[in-house]
Amino acid sequence: MKRRHAAPLNALRTFEAAARHLSFNVAAQELFVTPAAVSHQIKHLEAYLGTALFQRNHRSVVLTPEGQALADTVGELLGKLDVALDRATSGASTDLQVTTMESLAAKWLAPRLHRFQRTRPDIRVRVVTSDGHVDFVREGFDVGIRYGPGGYADVRYEALMDAPVFPVCAPSLLAEGSPPLNRPTDLRHHTLLHDESARGRPGVPSWSDWLKVAGADTVDARRGPVFASIYLAQEAAIAGHGVAMGVAPLVEEDLRQGRLVRPFEPTSENAYRFWVVRQAGRTADATVDAFCQWLQEEASHGTTRSV
Template identity: 65%
Template sequence: MQPRHPAPLNALRAFETAARCLSFQAAATQLFVTPAAVSHQVKRLEAYLGVELFRRGHRAVELTPAGEALAASLSDVFAQLDLALNRATAPKAAHLRVSTVESFAAKWLAPRLHRFHRDCPDLKLRIETGNEPTDFFRDGVDVAIRYGPGGYSGVDAELLMDAPVFPVCAPALRSDVQQSLKVPDDLSHHTLLHDESAAGRPGVPDWRAWLDASGTKRVDASRGPVFASIYLAQEAAVAGHGVALGVAPLVEEDLQRGRLVRPFGPSLANAYAFWIVRRHDAQAYPAVEAFCQWLRKEAAEQDAHGANED
């Protein structure tokens, strides 16, 4: 079998863009060329491969089965190529993109970043928030920290911290002599603050689960406002607007600084935890490993502090 000539990279790029857009016009806009140039490159690739990649209609194009298969592979190939080029041309100080949930970014990561910058002054972080599955190649993310049950496929996932749950409130709320907050039954006189993180997630404690575990039957678990995130519910508790269920790693800073207190137990185990998620080859990048090592160190220190308090 005679070897082929080298693959036509410009034609491959034109095809991948056109396949993603399903439009030669849109692909041309992205590539800063004319639609005719895109069409020419696609025809060149079809001739090179000896297969039809698009079915061309009067006003639209549609991928053939061969085109769909090639487009799926090229999408990852070009994403990896772009990432490799970005790393090769990056400035001397490494830049890491970190994706995490809003609550973790605000309540755990941000208060500790001064220590990271002290330990790793040459590493610059860009923190992005979201809880959707991360496409590390396409999104350019180096490390993701997720709140979930684990079992992430196609990536390396490492448990960072467990996330037990317990009630928290502002100190003034606990010390209010007119509406005491000393035992779980006292919650019947206070606003319960809810967040959506427990909704429809088996094993993630909500107020009903906590009240059942505490043995109290006098409190309506459905009372009180519902917030879109743990962070918002916790901020409402800091402001003295009610009692929230705190996720341990996310309330540690506020407990230490006296913005929140634990009025009573118990603490419930949580099926969700915080995970470090990254590509399989991420350990080959020293900057990524340095950041992950720092995360492990901070999590271990938090665990030791919690054990001492207990």
């Protein structure tokens, strides 16, 4: 077997950045070097491997098949190396990095997290909010909680909670002197609060869907402001600015605390639900297992458990 010199790690890191961005200039900005330095490192790696990694065009670069194959592997390996180095230098082998959407973090996870910390004070949980796709290896996340249809590729996932939908509003909207809100058709007298999660996502109930279920489809479902997140629409409802579509796990704490009320019983089923997502193929990790088990226990209690 042919013996190589030690792998050129600096060149590999430079290649990974250039392959991820498909740009030597952007990679240079990320690495705080010049584009010429990036080009030099790439040429050094190509000479080491004896193959071209990029096809260089006038204003762009494209990975060759050999470059694409290397990029797929190097990104994962460098991600694992970064995570291992972070844990070694911090001495925090029991840190747990969790990624989830803003509304779930604020409305479901945060009010409960103290219970996990009470039973496992040795585990320090760091919660980062994001609605988008994350790279578990590269970004160092251990657990994700996502709202969606499931079927996620390249990760391990399991159902956490269903997400039925129904209207919610501040108690002040039911007070004497406010426009009536006794039956679904009374919604014509109130502002409807919308969020982006129900737009263009098959099976996610919108106001129009719920009004049909409630037999009130004569109410104009298009009225009212649209918010970028469920969290913002829910906060507008708490402030008394209208009636929002509440996703059950995200409103249960506000309902329990009396910040929100549920004026009507009809519920719309939701094709989306909440999922616990983990890195596929990761070796057994007692810390991650303990947190995921706790999540499932909390979800199973619903609104019946006291703070």
